[in-house]
Amino acid sequence: MTPPRRIRRRDCTVTGIWPAHVPALLQRIYAARGIDDPGLAQPRLAHLLPPDAMTGIADAAILLADAIAGGRRIVVVGDFDCDGATACAVAVRGLRMLGAGDVAHAVPNRMVHGYGLSPALVEELAALEPDLLVTVDHGIACHEGIAAAKAHGWRVLVTDHHLPGERLPPADVIVDPNLAGDGFPSKALAGVGVIFYVLLALRGVLRGRGAFTGPGPDLAALLDLVAVGTVADLVPLDANNRALVAAGLRRLRAGRGCPGLAALIEVSGRQAGRLTAADIGYALAPRLNAAGRLEDMAIGIECLLCDEPGRARELARLLDGINAERRGVQQAMVDEAEAAIARRGEFAATDATPAALCLFDPDWHPGVIGLVASKLKERLHRPVVAFAPAEPGSATLRGSARSIPGFHVRDALAALDAAEPGLIDRFGGHAMAAGLSLDATRFAAFERAFCAHAARSLDPALLQSLIDSDGELQPGEFDRFHAEALRDGGPWGQGFPEPLFDGEFALLDWRPVGQRHLKLRLRAEGRREPLEAIHFGGLDGAEPPSRMRLAYRLAPDDYRGGAAIQLVVEYREPA
Secondary structure: OOOOEEEEEEOOOOOOOOOOOOOOHHHHHHHHHOOEEEEEEOOOOHHHHOHOOOOOOHHHHHHHHHHHHHOOOOOOOOOOOOOHHHHHHHHHHHHOOOOOOOOOEEOHHHHHHHHOOOOOHHHHHHHHOOOOEEOOOOOOOOOOHHHHHOOOEEEEEOOOOOOOOOOOOOOOOOOOOOOOOOOOOOOOOOHHHHHHHHHHHHHHHHHHHHOOOOOOOOHHHHHHHHHHHHHOOOOOHHHHHHHHHHHHHHHHHHHOOHHHHHHHHHHOOHHHHHHHHHHHHHHHHHHHHHHHOOOOOHHHHHHHHHOHHHHHHHHHHHHHHHHHHHHHHHHHHHHHHHHHHHHHHHOOOOOOOOOOEEEEOOOOOOOOHHHHHHHHHHHHOOOEEEEEOOOOOOOOOEEEEEEOOOHHHHHHHHHHHHHHOOOOOEEEOOOOOEEEEHHHHHHHHHHHHHHHHHHHOOOHHHHOEEEEOOOOOOOOOOOOHHHHHHHHHOEEOEEEOOOOOOEEEEEEEEEEEOOOEEEEEEEEEOOOOOEEEEOOOOOOOOOOOOOEEEEEEEEOOOOOOOOEEEEEEEEEEOO
């Protein structure tokens, strides 16, 4: 049911003057990503955009500074994904570093409170007797919850990065770089990046009030958490985000990350000294996210706030166990979804297939539907919305949408909401990912409306699955030097993709690894030594062809060590 894919090579014409220590291969990679200035290839903290242009940030800093000066209780309200958890930890740690003596935190439970600052969560927060609520990674769509908080007499500061609706919630101050008219040059900050910027502004206000004898606390100590949340949320790694992530990775590689992240690195089997953005995305973030999906993100936040290494290891092991359970639930749901698609027969042929897909199963877990939608979107190259009951037996469905380039899924939901008021209860999100809720009786109507909107909006060419390649590697570039240069040339991620190459190879040998993976020994033209390759998820029951074209990454093989390298295959087809 996978549509055919086409490999498309990027333009790798090198421009600009590069230092001699930057390998020619890396220069080509940067050129293919529009970088012709060595300073922009790996930006440093000195290149960070100043916070001043962000709407509301000065008022937010004053609000927080006054709360600190008055000894008021500040309650940080996080969210149940990795961005929200790291943002909560950054806010709590940062406020305490800056002199706040009474800081508490809370996070909604997905199954109990639903998303964000809801009225139900507000009623529970009353026991904490807050004077000021600070939302992180949410709030821009929490109209009812913020109104309920204001009714208690609390002040509310919203820090968010999601797209706002037509009207804003009744908060005292809102900081969101995506507000209409906001002058901050980068709209790609994650929620954790927004609260980090608010803390930078707060430090400036406190410094102006004479709160510090010197420049004040070094907030760079928080960048390990900022890096993890930014990578995990899949926001575009523009120059500003790359500077934040790179600085955070340097702290983690140097062993200066917080104990919770150090423990997560250990339990995931990664090496701190060689940690990459991909390790964050594939190893650390899933273990944190699993808590919010299946249990309670309070466990993840406790891990990130823990300063005792032994307790941090206990929490990391608990998160690792929850993540193992999540993987099992996810695989079962994906298998069920693929079986349902096969029964429908819509993807049996590659022509006349639907432009989008909506799926619902009454037994699915609402914390895992986003992962199911993401897996199917990757496989089918279509926008996908997966639904589950908000809780067992509930008449309310929770949906998670994932999209493809060229189809802004949050705007699509807004268009449906405007065309058919009442169809969707609530929604929010980004271009590539969004969430929504609706009554179960309206699922069929939503499915028709969403798929019809996608069919009208999507150019059929956008439904062709493309693999963007950085071209062929030369025989002399298959070595450890170039593999390490590529690994360390990032951080790579959303909007600044990890280098991917393509080429034809002769198959020398192959064997299965586990139940789903494929190990290959290959010969490249012009190279005498064979190449080792691994294709994760590539075992399909058929013998690989004797010659094949591959799209692959070049990586150091740390398992074999020494000068060993391997190709990590992303896609293969007969040559």
